[in-house]
Amino acid sequence: MAAGPPSTARNSAENPQPLGAVIGQVKGWIERCGWIWVQGQVIELRRRAAPTQFLTLRDSRSDNSARITCSSVVLDAAGPLTEGMTVVACITPRLWSKDASLSFECAELRIAGEGRLLVQLEQLKRKLQAEGLFDPVRKKRLPFLPRVIGLITGAGSAAERDVCENIRRRWPAARLRTRHALVQGPDAAADVMRGLAELDADPEVDVIIVARGGGSLEDLLPFSDEGLVRAVAASGTPVVSAIGHEPDSPIVDLVADLRASTPTDAAKHVVPDAREQAEQVRSLVGRLRQCIISRLTGEQQSLDLLRSRPVLRDPTGGFVAHQEWLDGARGRLERAIDRRLADEQTAIAHALRSVRTMSPKATLERGYAVVADAEGNSVTSVADVDAGDQLLLYLSDGQVVVEVDYQEAR
Template sequence: MTAKTSPEQPLPIRSVLQMVAQWIGKLGTVWAEGQITELSSRGGTVFLTLRDPVANVSARVTCPRGVYEATVPRPVDGARVVVLIKPDFWVNRGSFAFTALEMRPVGVGELLARLERLRQVIVAEGLANAERKRRLPFLPGTIGLICGRDSAAERDVLENARRRWPAVRFKVEPVAVQGPYAVGEVTEALRKFDADGEVEVIVIARGGGSLEDLLPFSDESLVRAVVACRTPVVSAIGHEQDSPLLDLVADVRASTPTDAAKKVVPDVGEQLTLVRQLRDRGRRVVTGRLDREESWLAAVRSRPSLADPVREVERRAEQAEALRDRARRSLSSSLDRAEDSLEHLRARLVALSPAATLERGYAIVQHPAGDVVRRAADLAPGQPLTVRFADDRVPVVVSEPPAS
C-alpha cells in the first residue's frame, strides 16, 4: 500500500485489491463473540452472519463444514458463540469476510456469569434504585404494548385489561421477542412509543421461555434505552421465576403479562365498589355531623333565654325596677339625712349668729368703717356711729364724753 501513484501512473485495480488482500492477511486471527443469524450452507461451506449482542453491528463469516459440524452442540440461528476468525479479502469479487477456524458455543454458566456482571454494573450505577422509578398513572388514556405478533402475551394483556376497564385504549407494536433482531426491534418500538404524546404507559410483554430465549431482555442497550425513557415502562417478561435485567430498571415489574394488565389498568368493579364505600362513608359522616348539630341546636333552644325570651325580658325589667326603687330609696334616704344635717347646722348657726342676739333686743354699735365699738372710752364727742338692730340700723353722734 506504499506504492506511489499519480493520475499519469495509476495502478490497475487488480493490483490494488491484491495489496489490500496482502495487508488484511497480515492481521492474523482473533477470538470474537456474537450471535449467529442468517445461517445457510452451500456445498462444503456454511455461511452465517455474526451479530454483536449489544450494538447494531454484524459481519459475514464463512465456516468450513467440518469446523461447523465439529461444534457440539451444533449452533443454530440465534445461538451465541465464540469464534476464532481471521479476516480474508476476496480479490476476484473485491469483498471482505471472516473465515471461522474454530467455533465454541457460549454455555449457560458463562451466560449467567455475564448477566451477573452486567447486573452488578446496573446496580452500581443506581439504575435499579426505587427513587428513580416513576409511578404509573391511575387510568392511562392510551397504553403502548410491545409484544410478539399474535402472541399469547398480547392476548393476555389486551383481554385482561379490557375485562377490567372496557374503555381502555391500546397501541400495539408487534416485534421479534427472541432471536438476533429482538433487541433492535424492541428498542425501536420503545423509542417510538416514548415519542408519542398519547401513550402514557409502555408495557413490554413476552411469555415464558428458556434463558437463551429471554436473553434479548437482558441486553445492555435495551436496558439503557428503558432507563432513558420519559414514559413509565412496565416489564412483563416470562413467568414469576424469570428475572431478566429489564425487570431491574423498569418502573414496574409484573410477574406475567396478565399481572401487567392488572397493574396498569384499574378494575372498574373494584373502583365502583370503592366509590360506593366512599359515598356511604361520606353520607355517614355528613349525617352524623347533622345529627350532632341538630342536638346542639335543640339544647340551645331548650335554654330559658331562647325557650321563653319574653320571660327573660320581664325578669330583666323586674331587676331594673328593683334597682330603680333601690336607687330612689337610697337617694331619698341620703337627701333626708342631708336635710337633717342641714337643719342641725342651721340651728347651730342661728344659735351662734349675732343676728339671734339682736333678735332678742340687743344692738351693735359700729364705727362708720364697720368696726364694732367695744368700750365707751374709745369714743369722743361728736364722733359719728351706727347702731345696728336686728332689721335695720340708725346713725348717731356722740354728744358727751363717756362717763368713767
C-alpha cells in the same frame, strides 16, 4: 483353593518391598500423564484462607467424581463460581504420598454452559448497578388510567393474548397500541428497541408493556441485552416488564419502572378493575351520603337544643328578672337618696341653729345694740367718743341715731 499373589525372586513374602517405595513408583507413573481438559459439575466448593483451594467435580453423565486442587488465583480468575455450575478444567493427576490418595491439580478453570452466561449477566448487572440504573428513585409511577397502552410482544403469541384479554376484561374501554417484534434470537433485542422507540415517541401512549412468555435462559437472553436495558432505562414513558414467569429475571426487569411476574399480571397493574372501581364508587357514595345525613342530623339536634332553651322560647322572659333587679336597685337607690337628703337636712338645720346662736342679730334680739360712729366704725369704749358726737345704734329691728351728751368711764 484360591491362588495367592504372584511372587518373584525380588518380591515375595520373604522379600517384601517397602510401601513407600511402591507408592513412590505409582506416583511417578501417574504424574507422567499430561494435562487434559475435562468437563464436570461443581458439587462441592470449599474456599480457604490458604493458597490452595479444594473443590469436587462430578461427571454429569455418571456417578464418577474427583477431588480437584487449584490456587486461589485460578479459582478467582474463573469468576463467581458456585456449587451446581458446570465448568471446564485443565487438570493433571497427582498422588499424595502420605495417604496414597489421588487428586487432580487444575491449572485453568472456566465456567461452561449456562453458568458462563450467568457470570456474564452478573458482571453486566454489577456494571449497570454501579451506574445507578437500578435505583428505585429513577422509577416512574404508572398512570391510574392510561389513555393508550403500548404493547411490545411477539405476533400471535400467548403473551399478547393474555395481556389483551385481561386488560379488556378489567377495563373494556382501554385502548391498546400493539407493536409486534421478535422476542427470541439474535435480532430480537434490536427489534424490541425499535418498537420501544416508536411507542415512546407517541404522545398518546401513557405506559408501555414489554411482554414475552417463559423460556430457557438462552431464549430470554435478548431481554438482558445491554442496549435494550439502557433503552428501557432511558424511556420517557413508564415501562412494565412482563418477561417469562415468576422465576425468570432478565436484566430488563431491574430497570423497568414495574416488574410484572407474568403477562397476565402486567394487565392487573396498568389498568384498574372496572367492577372494583364501581364498587368503590358505590361504597364511597354510600359513605358520603351517610356522612351528610349524620351531619344534618347532628346540626338539626343542635338547632332543636338551641330552640328548646328558655331564652329562645320566650325572648322577653329574660328581661323580667332584669326588670325586677332594676326595680329593686331603683328602690334601694331612692331610699338611699332620701336617707342622704334627710341626713343632710338635719345637718344643715343643726348648723343653722349654731350659726344663728352665734350671730350678732341674735344678740341684738336679746336687747343688745351695736354702736358705730358717724363714719361707721364700731365704738367699743367711751374714749372713742366725745360730747356732741352722733352715734348710730344698730338694734334688732332697725337703726337709731343719737347724740352724746356726756361720757363717763368706769
